[in-house]
Amino acid sequence: MxxxxxxxxxxxxxxxxxxxxxxxxxxxxxxxxxxxxxxxxxxxxxxxxxxxxxxxxxxxxRPDIKRGNISHDEEDLIIKLHKLLGNRWSLIAGRLPGRTDNEIKNYWNTNLRKKVKSQQSNLEKCIDKSKANKAPKGDSVEAAARVDDQFHPVIRTKAVRCTKVYLPLQQDDMVADHSLEPMCNDSPSKWVPQDGDPSNILIDFDMKELVLRFEDDFFQPCVQDCQNSGNSADGNVGGGSIWSNEAMQEDWRGRVIQEPNVASKLRTLATFLDSEEEWQEK
DNA sequence: AAGAGTGTCAACCGCGGCAGA
DNA sequence: GTCTGCCGCGGTTGACACTCT
Structure with a gap:
């Protein structure tokens, strides 16, 4: 039928x-x-x-529609939201007053996709270089590489804010590196190993703060290092990719959906994103 | 000047979710 | 619980504009 x-x-x-x-x-x-x-x-x-x-x-x-001239701020926001949400254009549009999902989708496909892709490849070069050079611990490039390896789950926690999340992190790595501590509002003592498995850590903290710190502060040295070494990284931290590759991103999405204690539907995420008080309370 | 190639974006299409019967 | 129909979403298409040769 x-x-x-x-x-x-x-x-x-x-x-x-x-x-x-x-x-x-x-x-x-x-x-x-x-x-x-x-x-x-x-x-x-x-x-x-x-x-x-x-x-x-x-x-x-619709009378409230803005057309054309997507500002730098809007572009930046689209990129960040796309990192979190993927191709959920209506959710992204919901955070950009006066913009439609169709316009954002078109803008992404014609302008931002290429831009983000090139930044992503620059990031990969940067990380590869640091790994090849075996930079000493504390070196900014090495630190950024470690962030890329370990901190993509931070973004994951933002996507399921206020939900306790099992993260596949090595607790020792996190706590031992003092440069990472300020990124967490809660003290590391609140990170509780689950079921005796040290690779699973239960975390529940302010994720927006984490993401901002990740993108605006911590990541900057990597970009600067890229520029110093002759690799163009465009100097745009917010637009830089948090993922090493698309497969990693897909893997992340898949696992979030499957985790038992995580909001299993993206509608939950939509509700969260629509909750202005929660978003701004910190 | 004109034809080919490329980019842009409005509109279409099919699917899935959901509410109501 | 199942079925039906509507709505909204995301992917795709195609017409038009623009640029290049």
Whole structure:
């Protein structure tokens, strides 16, 4: 049994919307409000499918929409949110007032994907170099490499804020390195090994703070080092990738979903992201 | 000047989630 | 608990604009 199409395609207009179609739709929604998209075209007298009307309204006609000129701040935010959420364009758009998921998706595909990819490859070069050189402990490049190896779970905890998370970290590494301690609001004593397995640590702390510190302070030496050594890293810490590669990122997402004590649905994440008080309380 | 190649973005499509019957 | 229909999402397409040769 096949799925019933959303509407009959016969006799319907397709492709670009004309000015008068826009006017009809805008006037209709102004009078009757949004919703009931399936019936809207008939009631409004439009030869369009309901889905098409909805899309046109949400992505183009809505009065609160900002179009074009994505600012540097917005771009930065898109990159950071994309690190956390992946291609969840509607969630990302929800954090950018006046921007639509379609616009952000297009902007990502045409501008940011390449940009982020090149920064990612610079990061990999940087880390490879540091590993090859066996820099002494404490060296910024080595430290950044260790961050890349170990601290991607920090971002993971942000994605499931306020939820206790099992992290596959080596506790010894974390505590022994004093440069990492300020990144955690809670004292390391609150990091409790789970089930006697030292590689699983239960953590529950302020994740936003962690991410900011990670991106803005701790990561900077790596970028500077890249520049000093002739590797261009664009100097954009916020835009630098936290992942060594896409596989690592995918692996991270998969494991989050499977963890028993972690919010198992991304809708939970959406709720969290929509909670302004929580977001700003720290 | 013109044709080819590339980029951009509005619109379409199919699927999955969810609410209500 | 199951079914049905609507809505919203993310991936993809294709028309148009722009740049290069």
């Amino acid at each position: 096949g799925r019933r199409p959303c509407c009959s395609k016969e006799g319907l207009n397709r492709g670009a919307w004309s000015a008068w179609e826009d006017k009809i739709l805008r006037d209709y929604i102004k009078t009757h409000g949004e919703g009931k998209w399936r019936d809207l075209p008939k009631r409004a007298g439009l030869k369009r499918c309901g889905k098409s009307c909805r899309l046109r309204w949400l992505n183009y006609l």
